[in-house]
Amino acid sequence: MTDLPPLALDIDGTLTRPSGHGIDPRVFDPLGEWPAPVVLATGKAFPYPIALCDFLDVEHLVVAENGGVAVAGDDVHVHGAGDRIDDVAAAIRDAGHDLGWGEADLVNRWRETELAVRRSVPADPLRALAAEFDLAFVDTGYAYHLKPRDVSKGRALERVAAAVDRDPASFVAVGDSENDVSTFDVVDESYAVANADDAARAAATTVLDAAHADGTLAALDAVRDSRA
Known part of the structure; x- marks a missing residue:
């Protein structure tokens, strides 16, 4: 071989x-x-x-x-996104949604460069917020991810x-x-x-x-x- x-x-x-x-x-x-x-x-x-x-x-x-x-x-x-990840998370909450993982949020707690949102949250508002904060929106089939475009x-x-x-x-x-x-x-x-x-x-x-x-x-x- x-x-x-x-x-x-x-x-x-x-x-x-x-x-x-x-x-x-x-x-x-x-x-x-x-x-x-x-x-x-x-x-x-x-x-x-x-x-x-x-x-x-x-x-x-x-x-x-x-x-x-x-x-x-x-x-x-x-490769971080600066304050944009915290800012977009706050904007999601301000829009009346949470990230979907509960108070402990063990999905994002140790995440350094992007934000993961449960797929039960409506996608269209997340896409709009991703564009507003110059982030890419990715659907992995397990979660929605908002991450740096590059x-x-x-x-x-x-x-x-x-x-x-x-x-x-x-x-x-x-x-x-x-x-x-x-x-x-x-x-x-x-x-x-x-x-x-x-x-x-x-x-x-x-x-x-x-x-x-x-x-x-x-x-x-x-x-x-x-x-x-």
């Missing part, structure tokens, strides 16, 4: 159980044993993928908050790839959402799991028949087989 390529993997909808909730434990061994770099590229707040790297026992190679945070070992890059998972992957001395195009990416399109655009080989949205399906080089972690495991098998 020739050398296996590095990976760039989304988390929600991609490493999750068939129900879509919780990490599927079947991904732990193949990812922990993967002989090339594994980058976790997610919309989740910074601490979550770092913790998952620890549980997988892989190097801290992370794209978090839809590209707002890029981590490669000791190289931690945070960040993306793909751009952050390029930074992480450079830190580990790899060509971004050499990565194999797996994802399920419109926020994965920028990742698919910078790699040569990409897989959309069966539960992926239309944007991810259109951008991927392969659309899998299997969903969630089943799809990711099928993609890893396909990568191994193609390089045998």
